Amino acid sequence: MKLLSRAGFERDRDDALYNRIASKLLPYLVLLLVVSFVDRVNVGFAKLEMAGDIGLSDLAYGTGAGLFFLGYCAFEIPANLILQRVGARRWLGAIMLVWGVISAGMAFVANTHQFYAMRVLLGIAEAGCYPGVMLYMTYWFPARLRSQVCAIFFLGLTFGGMLGGPLSGWILQTVPQWGGLHGWQWLFIMEALPAVALAFFTFAWLPNDPLDASWLSAEERRYVHASARGADGAQTAAVLPGRVVDALCSPTVWLMALANFALLGGAYGVSFWLPQIIRSAGIANLLHVGLLSALPYVFSGACMVLVARHSDRSQERRWHSILPMLLSVVGFWLAGATSGHLAWGLIGLILAVVGAQTSSGVLWSVPATLFSGSAAGTALAMVTMGGNLGGYAIPYMIGYARTLAGGFAPGFYVLCAVQVLGIAALLLVPSNRFRMSDVSRDTRALSSDMNAASPRNVA
Template sequence: MLPTARDISAVAVSAEKSAYAKVNLRILIPLGLCFMLAFIDRINVGFAYLHMKADVGLDEAAFGIGVGLFFISYTLFEVPSNLLLTRIGAKKTISRIMILWGLVSSATMFVQTPTQFYIARLALGVAEAGFFPGAMLILTYWYPAQKRARVIALFSLAVPLAGMIGSPLSGWIMQTFNGVGNLKDWQWIFLIEGLLPVIVGVFMYFLLTDDPRHARWLTSEEREIVAGAIQAELNAKGHDEKTSRFSAAFRSSRIYIVALAYFPVAWVGNVLNYWAPSLIRHLTGGNVLNIGLLLAIPSITGAIGMLIVCHHSDKKLERRWHWAISAALTACAAMTLTMVGQNLVAMMITLCVLNIGYLCIAALFFTIPTAFLSGTAAAGGLALVSACGQIGGFLAPIAIGHIKLATGSFSAALFLVAALLAMAACIVIGLIPASIFGKRPLA
């Protein structure tokens, strides 16, 4: 008896599920682990600052400058790193980035002056440059557009997981290792949490595969399914040699519109990663382990909210309004945070909402540029968009630190963050057409 159309369809669906289950295991989960370690390395400086400021001579403004310098060097080397990825492949690029950034992060334990702290942050930016846009580019090699919001959301789970794991871990390290081996608690944070990416970076060289065509861990049928889905997307975009060149991304006005909308995302991340420990400490006292445990709660809430919103975005195949509404929610939470400074429960609820909004705008955003970029234009364009976010990451801690010193509170800085998010929401709705999603090539 010949198989029916339903039988053939069931076999095809089963083969597709099998293929992407393997891709998730070999590509998505390892990249997410690397991203989690990157964010742990960003969270730990906020915890280390609680005690290192007296030893190193850092005030709020100096700390903000040091945090911001990371984003300057990161931005300068981001595009070259992503272009190099297209030449040497994913596994060499990701391994190189992780090993270098881990070594630099560990070396931060030796800083003794603000100037040395600035140098360490600049070096960390150079080492880590290109990781995030590189990961976004790698995901476009394996997942078509209709799966991308959920995939990026799962990848972005690294951010709340870093909060859930990194905050308590940092608090535990500072409480447990202070004075061991004549090292301060903040020095142990940099040493231990810096060595982790070095170890994982070595494994990534042997685990990652550059593209579906070289994936020996897929069957020939599964390779055809994965590669065929990507080729179909390129065909739908009108992919050709002209629009896929590196220079095409920089000639497109659309890229600069998208990059401008991405600018405020890093401001929210700075509030959560670098200043939230100080906000919680103000209400709870100085126990760093308790601070870490409390900050894990918003991370868990944010992860759940992000997965729900991104799943709905894929289901409806709609990106702009999902992003804009999430940005508006984030702006409201930032303004509310100015009103709850003396109430721990209200602050925790507000931080939960802020995390939900932040993770949604961070995860959903790169479904927008990947809808119209391909080829080398995607490598350069994604790096350019990410670089604009890193400029925001440079300006945010400096501005927030100076505003805090000038006014004695974070309120004015949070209102500024809210205004930038409102501007970005208007840009996404008003200047990015819905027709680009899988229908029009870069022009």
């Protein structure tokens, strides 16, 4: 299966090798993100029924939806440092097992305070997943490929939005009250099972890094490992020292975290509130609500991959990140200006989601190339933290605005302004932080040695 564009490679051998690695790892990583995304945003559908059962107001729901990200932010940096110490297989497997159990436990909340507590715990449990995978991919893929690799990984958000909405709507619409539990309770339980199953698969299968991959030859393991390390240490014009404190004190990392605040805040603001937005427009059938909520994600996947491939081919990151964010600005403005009109509102939200996800696919190729060693994991965790603070703040702001104004339009205008703030942050990042240089001479020499030692083509 060929997942990566030929434009990112300098040698035919790399084309075959890295596409083989991508075909092994990326389907699993995409599935991991699908399950993670569904388990964190299915509360938006559950709220359609659970609000009345546990006395959940719009403001309390927005607060609880966002509290997930406070727990998430608090543990992101420690989680990435633990992954580097204990290995990806054990750490990612443990994360999935714990979050699956907690997600199923959401079915048994009985009041607002329990809802808040479980959302915080779910955020803590998932904290190491997203930044951990971003760090894990730097072990395998050199910097020149990471834009399209990140875009393929982010297809998990697209597929999660496409599948999670209809699935959640179907569960709410059709599952009877088995065992005295309501449909929203079965929604949490049924959608938590894949995380538990995937945890045991991870324990049994996932290699910690290229040196641990039994499906690579010894020469291939050495080459992939050195190539990825060369990307971190010598392949980027902007690479900086590798201490954790360097990442914590880097203005570039903070600016990228602010940009990610805008991107993920906008994306999760849509994800958490879209079912209510559609319901408020007069759609009563819950399955129809789920199907309509999938539309923004149907269009985002292809745009994200195409833009990321063009970014890798041109090795340009800044404008490939900024221009899609401008599309999000237009989308949120349109959604606010046409609030209450379902068709135009959906078009606006489609544009907003396409812009946010497309920009994320490119932006995420940059942070890990700025540092080496532990600082790389810290930089990734900090940028993720910025995004998840947006995931906390934006759903709360939408809920607060709706409580005050009785509609969603003010929240959309706030989201529009937040995207402009993210664009300003990227414009302030020094241009050399986005530039990629040629492959290091050490990696080139290793490639020559590998070719001499093993002249056969990689299958």
